[in-house]
Amino acid sequence: MSLLFIIPALIIATLDSAISIKPVGAQTTPGPSTTPATAVRNVLASAGLPTVIEVPLHYKLLRVSIPAGQSTRSRGPNGFLFQISGTLAVTSGGDTRTLRSGDALFVGRGESATLKAAGSESAVLLHFLLLPAADLEKVVEGAPANVTELYRTTAAIPGLKSGPYEFTLIRVTLPPRMPLNAPHYRSGGALYYVAAGTGTTMAEGKTETKPTGSRLFEPYGMVHQWANPGDTPLVLLQANISPEGVPAVIVGVPPAGSK
Numbered sequence: 407m408s409l410l411f412i413i414p415a416l417i418i419a420t421l422d423s424a425i426s427i428k429p430v431g432a433q434t435t436p437g438p439s440t441t442p443a444t445a446v447r448n449v450l451a452s453a454g455l456p457t458v459i460e461v462p463l464h465y466k467l468l469r470v471s472i473p474a475g476q477s478t479r480s481r482g483p484n485g486f487l488f489q490i491s492g493t494l495a496v497t498s499g500g501d502t503r504t505l506r507s508g509d510a511l512f513v514g515r516g517e518s519a520t521l522k523a524a525g526s527e528s529a530v531l532l533h534f535l536l537l538p539a540a541d542l543e544k545v546v547e548g549a550p551a552n553v554t555e556l557y558r559t560t561a562a563i564p565g566l567k568s569g570p571y572e573f574t575l576i577r578v579t580l581p582p583r584m585p586l587n588a589p590h591y592r593s594g595g596a597l598y599y600v601a602a603g604t605g606t607t608m609a610e611g612k613t614e615t616k617p618t619g620s621r622l623f624e625p626y627g628m629v630h631q632w633a634n635p636g637d638t639p640l641v642l643l644q645a646n647i648s649p650e651g652v653p654a655v656i657v658g659v660p661p662a663g664s665k
Contacts, residue, residue, distance in 0.1 A: 443584040445632070450510035451486055452574040458647060461538040462562030465597040465645065467621060468533040470521075471552040477522035482546040483537035484515045486575040486645055490532060493525035505531070510575050521547065532556075534597060534645035536573060556599075557621040563595045563647070565626030570650040578642040580605065580634040589629050590657045594647040596624045603640035606633045627660045 472478055472494070487496065489505040496503045496511055498519040503511055513519050523529035533546065539562065547553050571594060586608060600620040607614050607622075609630035616622065624630065634640035648654040 443581045446579045448577045450575045451512045453512045455571045455573050458566045458571045464559045466535040467557040469554045470531050470547050472523040472529045474523050476550045478547045478551040480547050481518045485535040487511045488532040490530040492527045492529035494529040495522045495524040571647050574646050576644045580640040582637050584634040586631040586633040588657050590655050591629050592624050593652045596644045596646040598622045599643040601641040601643050603638050604636050605640045629659050
């Protein structure tokens with residue numbers, strides 16, 4: 407099941423009690439905007455997880471390419487499909503959804519789905535997985551799909567607590583020339599994929615460059631910052647887990663002794 411959030415635009419107009427019009431020649435040209443550049447977050451898909459501590463959990467990221475007109479079966483742990491290119495028809499439980507570039511869909515643990523490249527070209531997608539160590543080596547998508555493992559966490563995700571969690575796939579867009587944002591940390595954890603642009607991260611006093619295709623894991627409590635020094639938008643995909651009702655991203659540093 408996939409939950410997509412669409413936030414309608416809200417327009418607020420404020421009218422003064424008196425309106426005056428400047429005569430021609432007296433109008434001035436507005437100066438450059440002083441509004442600071444900020445990141446835009448869009449939730450692409452979401453699901454609730456009743457518990458995340460039954461067994462230790464890992465992140466894993468796959469790149470899957472399915473030849474045009476062909477299909478593969480997908481069955482495994484909780485995960486998000488994110489369509490990179492081509493058209494993908496996903497059939498599960500008698501229901502078919504069509505994904506195009508930029509679309510995402512949640513497939514739950516134990517669900518079986520048929521993935522078909524429905525267009526005239528190969529369907530290429532990312533599969534973000536949240537899974538126990540016992541499932542790390544299991545095949546999720548088989549032939550004729552070409553599957554490449556891009557990333558896996560070497561240790562279980564730390565800091566997870568009892569109670570329900572939210573599992574979300576979020577697209578974050580940082581505008582060009584955006585400076586380092588405020589120091590912040592995750593309330594649960596996140597697996598990142600740099601979908602476009604080149605970003606800069608700062609964590610524990612160390613600055614690193616993250617080009618397109620970079621993958622990285624942010625565990626709970628890792629204080630860090632992101633910036634976009636380039637002239638094009640920086641687009642990040644985040645498979646995020648956070649306690650239900652708690653913000654996924656918290657500005658500042660974790661309370662002492664909470665790690």
